[in-house]
Amino acid sequence: MNQLVQAAVTKPALTASADSVLAAKGRSFYWARQLLKPVHAARATRLYRLCRYIDDLADETSSVPLAKEALADAAASIRDGHSNEPVIQDGLALLQECGIDSDIFLDLIAGVQSDLEPVRMPDLDALLRYCYQVAGTVGLMMCKVLDTDDPAAFPHAVDLGIAMQLTNICRDIAADAALNRRYLPAGLVGDLAPGALIHPTGLLRGTVRQCVATLLDCADTYYQSGELGLSYLPARARSSILVAARMYRAIGRQLRARDYAYWTERVVVPAWQKAAITTRALVAIPVSRSFWRHPPLHDKRLHFALLDCPSLSTASFLHHAA
Numbered sequence: 001m002n003q004l005v006q007a008a009v010t011k012p013a014l015t016a017s018a019d020s021v022l023a024a025k026g027r028s029f030y031w032a033r034q035l036l037k038p039v040h041a042a043r044a045t046r047l048y049r050l051c052r053y054i055d056d057l058a059d060e061t062s063s064v065p066l067a068k069e070a071l072a073d074a075a076a077s078i079r080d081g082h083s084n085e086p087v088i089q090d091g092l093a094l095l096q097e098c099g100i101d102s103d104i105f106l107d108l109i110a111g112v113q114s115d116l117e118p119v120r121m122p123d124l125d126a127l128l129r130y131c132y133q134v135a136g137t138v139g140l141m142m143c144k145v146l147d148t149d150d151p152a153a154f155p156h157a158v159d160l161g162i163a164m165q166l167t168n169i170c171r172d173i174a175a176d177a178a179l180n181r182r183y184l185p186a187g188l189v190g191d192l193a194p195g196a197l198i199h200p201t202g203l204l205r206g207t208v209r210q211c212v213a214t215l216l217d218c219a220d221t222y223y224q225s226g227e228l229g230l231s232y233l234p235a236r237a238r239s240s241i242l243v244a245a246r247m248y249r250a251i252g253r254q255l256r257a258r259d260y261a262y263w264t265e266r267v268v269v270p271a272w273q274k275a276a277i278t279t280r281a282l283v284a285i286p287v288s289r290s291f292w293r294h295p296p297l298h299d300k301r302l303h304f305a306l307l308d309c310p311s312l313s314t315a316s317f318l319h320h321a322a
Helices: 011-025 027-033 038-059 064-080 086-098 102-114 124-145 151-171 173-178 203-232 235-257 271-287 315-321
Strands: none
Touching: 027 038, 038 064, 038 086, 038 102, 038 124, 064 086, 064 102, 086 102, 086 124, 102 124, 124 151, 124 203, 151 173, 151 203, 151 235, 203 235, 235 271
């Protein structure tokens, strides 16, 4: 990483900008952030703003060629350690401040870039690789943001990111399909055109319901592994990340309660339920053995889809961490 990049805007302005982005677009994380100590909360908010900025370059564009150019420029800035864009400037400063390997963030950009091509996920392994790129990477970066350097924590952080992304995918099937994206693996639903998923009819409803059930079961496996790694985090951070994870799992539970009918309306966790989830999580913490003691070795089978994949620049890192 090049020397520390100085932002062209004031620190208060950057902080206010990051807070507003998190409050508007990351409500579950905004809620859970309250449990972090101030320095970790500020870093996590900046990281969220950086990742959301990259996401929005793809999701909010009116021109795919321009979005590709913007993402390529962002990747070049990360490699060079310099940018004229204030969000990237602050992101570069954050990466250096926390000792985050820039290759991890480049993996995230590569995942977002793939969304600008026609998305037709062929199988579950490909989906897991995508989930690593756009969310497992965030788990790795959050470890550093929270001053966690034990390599044993990293695979669990990846798993929590994958679990959350799988949940997002199951919730947003119709919205993604409207953007010509089908994340549901062809191995589970066939080689469907995305439009068929916006409001499935007839026998297709049974097929997609079973697919969503399978993906949520998969997510639960990764959530379990993710929570096993909480003991590596600072005590206050454990509470915050546990609450965020439980809120995301609640989305999956609501989908199950609706018999996986994602097309009726978008699942949202209301404030009262967030409060209940937070209370239950905090009450359970003192008696949870896994919250205080490190787990056995990470289950390497959870990362088989990620290893030996040339498109993932940090695959060798995962080899050593798993």
